Amino acid sequence: MVVVTNSQMKQIEENSLKYSMSMKRLMENAGSAAAMFIRRTMEVDGKFCTVFCGRGNNGGDGLVVARKLYESGANVVVVLTDGDPATDQAKEMMELIAPMDVALVYYEKEDPAYLKERLEATDIIVDAIYGTGFHGQLDEKHRKICELINGTTAQVIALDVPSGVTCDTGFADEYAVIADMTIAFDSYKPLHVLPVSVGYCGEIKTADIGIPPQAHEGIEGQFILVDNEFVFSRLPKRRRDSHKGSYGKLLNIAGSQKYMGAAILSTMAAMRAGAGYVTLASTKEVCRTALPSLLEAVMLPLKQGKEGHISYESLPEILEALENSTALLIGNGLDVTQDTCRLVYEVLKNAKCPVIVDGDGINVISRNIDILKQTNCNIVLTPHMKELSRLTTLPIEQLKQDRYTIGANFAREYGCTVVMKDAYTATAGADGRMYINTTGNAGMAKAGSGDVLAGIIGGLAAQGIDLVTAAAAGAYLHGLAGNYAACKYSQYGMLPREIIDQLPKVFLHNDR
Ligand SMILES: NC(=O)C1=CN([C@@H]2O[C@H](COP(=O)(O)OP(=O)(O)OC[C@H]3O[C@@H](n4cnc5c(N)ncnc54)[C@H](O)[C@@H]3O)[C@@H](O)[C@H]2O)[C@H](O)CC1
Numbered sequence: 001m002v003v004v005t006n007s008q009m010k011q012i013e014e015n016s017l018k019y020s021m022s023m024k025r026l027m028e029n030a031g032s033a034a035a036m037f038i039r040r041t042m043e044v045d046g047k048f049c050t051v052f053c054g055r056g057n058n059g060g061d062g063l064v065v066a067r068k069l070y071e072s073g074a075n076v077v078v079v080l081t082d083g084d085p086a087t088d089q090a091k092e093m094m095e096l097i098a099p100m101d102v103a104l105v106y107y108e109k110e111d112p113a114y115l116k117e118r119l120e121a122t123d124i125i126v127d128a129i130y131g132t133g134f135h136g137q138l139d140e141k142h143r144k145i146c147e148l149i150n151g152t153t154a155q156v157i158a159l160d161v162p163s164g165v166t167c168d169t170g171f172a173d174e175y176a177v178i179a180d181m182t183i184a185f186d187s188y189k190p191l192h193v194l195p196v197s198v199g200y201c202g203e204i205k206t207a208d209i210g211i212p213p214q215a216h217e218g219i220e221g222q223f224i225l226v227d228n229e230f231v232f233s234r235l236p237k238r239r240r241d242s243h244k245g246s247y248g249k250l251l252n253i254a255g256s257q258k259y260m261g262a263a264i265l266s267t268m269a270a271m272r273a274g275a276g277y278v279t280l281a282s283t284k285e286v287c288r289t290a291l292p293s294l295l296e297a298v299m300l301p302l303k304q305g306k307e308g309h310i311s312y313e314s315l316p317e318i319l320e321a322l323e324n325s326t327a328l329l330i331g332n333g334l335d336v337t338q339d340t341c342r343l344v345y346e347v348l349k350n351a352k353c354p355v356i357v358d359g360d361g362i363n364v365i366s367r368n369i370d371i372l373k374q375t376n377c378n379i380v381l382t383p384h385m386k387e388l389s390r391l392t393t394l395p396i397e398q399l400k401q402d403r404y405t406i407g408a409n410f411a412r413e414y415g416c417t418v419v420m421k422d423a424y425t426a427t428a429g430a431d432g433r434m435y436i437n438t439t440g441n442a443g444m445a446k447a448g449s450g451d452v453l454a455g456i457i458g459g460l461a462a463q464g465i466d467l468v469t470a471a472a473a474g475a476y477l478h479g480l481a482g483n484y485a486a487c488k489y490s491q492y493g494m495l496p497r498e499i500i501d502q503l504p505k506v507f508l509h510n511d512r
């Protein structure tokens with residue numbers, strides 16, 4: 001799903017006028033679609049509905065909803081929060097509703113006691129105070145209104161945007177409306193996917209408001225919400241006449257005496273993601289220990305260094321294996337030693353296939369970031385917040401506030417893809433596009449989950465799926481399999497290995 005910014009939405013709206021659409025019809029369609037969603041979700045006939053309308057076009061949509069809910073049998077009161085409508089379309093909607101038996105009250109003129117009483121009896125509140133036109137903070141009056149709305153037990157339906165949330169940044173005033181459902185008109189906007197604001201939206205529905213598809217042409221989404229359609233339209237079905245060589249060879253350089261599990265989890269995940277061959281390159285001890293869990297993997301046992309890591313002397317064997325690989329995964333459980341630093345740098349300088357760098361691989365790169373500029377391959381980095389902080393040398397607090405801009409700038413500067421792992425993982429492409437993932441749950445916040453994600457991305461990349469897609473789709477599949485695992489084993493009880501076990505179910509449900 002493509003996410004459009006406020007100015008892109010305005011452009012789409014304007015384009016649609018070229019296809020005999022009018023602003024008035026768009027508003028009528030938006031209000032009708034919203035009323036339909038409300039009717040589908042809850043009983044409306046005989047219910048008390050209070051519609052809060054601002055002066056802009058969002059308020060105009062609210063007036064249409066008020067009319068439609070009244071026609072469906074609801075007892076409707078419209079509260080005009082800022083006086084009469086200011087835009088031409090909204091004024092027309094006001095004229096249409098005037099003759100109906102819908103009470104129109106002016107917030108400033110109304111007795112606060114009446115409003116309080118009305119809200120106590122209200123079943124459904126429609127928030128049409130501010131839409132995409134809002135930015136910044138709410139003033140005192142609007143904070144009071146939003147506080148009233150948030151203080152009721154009614155179902156709160158926000159039109160397009162919960163009032164008080166800024167469309168493009170997702171920044172929410174501390175008193176912003178907290179909706180049970182938000183009806184996004186035509187397209188998702190950044191606030192509908194950004195972690196800072198999704199919590200204000202409740203359930204999000206998109207309403208077709210009659211904008212012709214041609215009006216979207218040439219609009220390139222900068223934020224892309226990764227969904228089932230995105231992922232499975234990019235993961236081809238396996239051909240009946242194919243063979244294991246058709247699905248690539250992943251070389252996974254992972255593990256050390258201290259972190260054996262990372263090698264097992266990442267290798268297993270890559271195999272479960274569909275790769276034809278997966279080779280685990282690790283110390284002899286890790287390979288021997290991992291073998292019983294990794295019957296289908298190829299083992300490349302290497303010399304062990306003094307600290308239990310892969311010895312630098314193994315470089316020639318690794319480079320030879322790299323020659324035949326279609327993707328490289330490096331870093332899971334490698335440990336950070338002088339040897340691993342040299343090893344990772346040399347391997348990166350020599351790699352020609354797509355490379356995924358995770359865990360200690362990232363920590364090693366953070367010590368010498370310019371190595372990223374000395375490579376001849378496409379690279380995905382998969383840092384969590386702490387690792388991103390090491391990579392960018394920025395404090396975590398700053399990253400939390402502005403990770404989209406910082407991540408996109410980093411990806412652009414170093415020409416790589418950055419999977420920023422968090423509760424809502426976002427993948428920044430080198431072209432500055434941001435792929436937002438919303439699958440996953442708190443049960444995945446356990447050591448080993450990252451190894452599984454890296455393995456999935458590696459497995460997909462080995463099959464020839466382009467690296468940005470492998471990264472964004474990998475995060476989605478990982479989260480969805482994690483959700484299945486939580487359903488089976490609970491968020492408390494689930495283990496990262498069970499995310500791998502659930503991956504086949506995700507594929508099965510999507511006919512892969
Ligand atoms: N996109 C479409 O095709 C359609 C969208 N519709 C609806 O229109 C709104 C956007 O309407 P707009 O009139 O541009 O803005 P708002 O209604 O959100 O009104 C904002 C209003 O408030 C002012 N303002 C902005 N920030 C602040 C602030 N911090 N404090 C006070 N006032 C502020 C701003 O200047 C505006 O005047 C969209 O969301 C849809 O709901 C159409 O109806 C259908 C087609």
Ligand SMILES: [K+]
Pocket residue numbers: 058127128129130131158159160161162163
């Ligand atoms: K609104």
